[in-house]
Amino acid sequence: MKVYRFLTGPDDSSFCHRVTDALNKGWDLHGSPSHSFNAAENKMYCGQAVVKTVHGKDYHPDIKLGEQ
Template sequence: MDKRLNYRLITGKDDAGFCERVSSLIDEGYRLYGSPSVRYNGKDVIVAQAVVLPEKRHEKVSP
C-alpha cells in the first residue's frame, strides 16, 4: 500500500503476530484510538484495535 491511511482497524487472533502488527504501525507513527475490542469465536480470542495517524497541523500565516 503506497498511501498511508489516516485510520485503520486491525483485527485478528489474539497472539504475538497481532501484537507485532499493531506495534509495527505504532513505530510508523500511528497512535492507538480507543480501547481494543475482544470477542471469543468459540475457538480463539479475536481482537480489534483502531489506530490513527496524528492530525496534520497547519501553521497559520500572519498577514
C-alpha cells in the first residue's frame, strides 16, 4: 500500500524539522514544496507532500498516516 501525507507549517526551521523527521522515517518527497502568504498573520507557510510504501497492510480511512 502506498500512503500520502501533506505536511504544512510556518516557513521556519520547525517545518524543515518535520520534513526531515518524515524522511528519516522512510517517507519520500513527492513533488515540489509549496509556499503561501497569510496576509492576516503576515506570515509565510510551507507545504510538502511525502509518500511511503507500507507492506503487509490494507488501506482503511481510519489509519493514522503519520504512524506508518
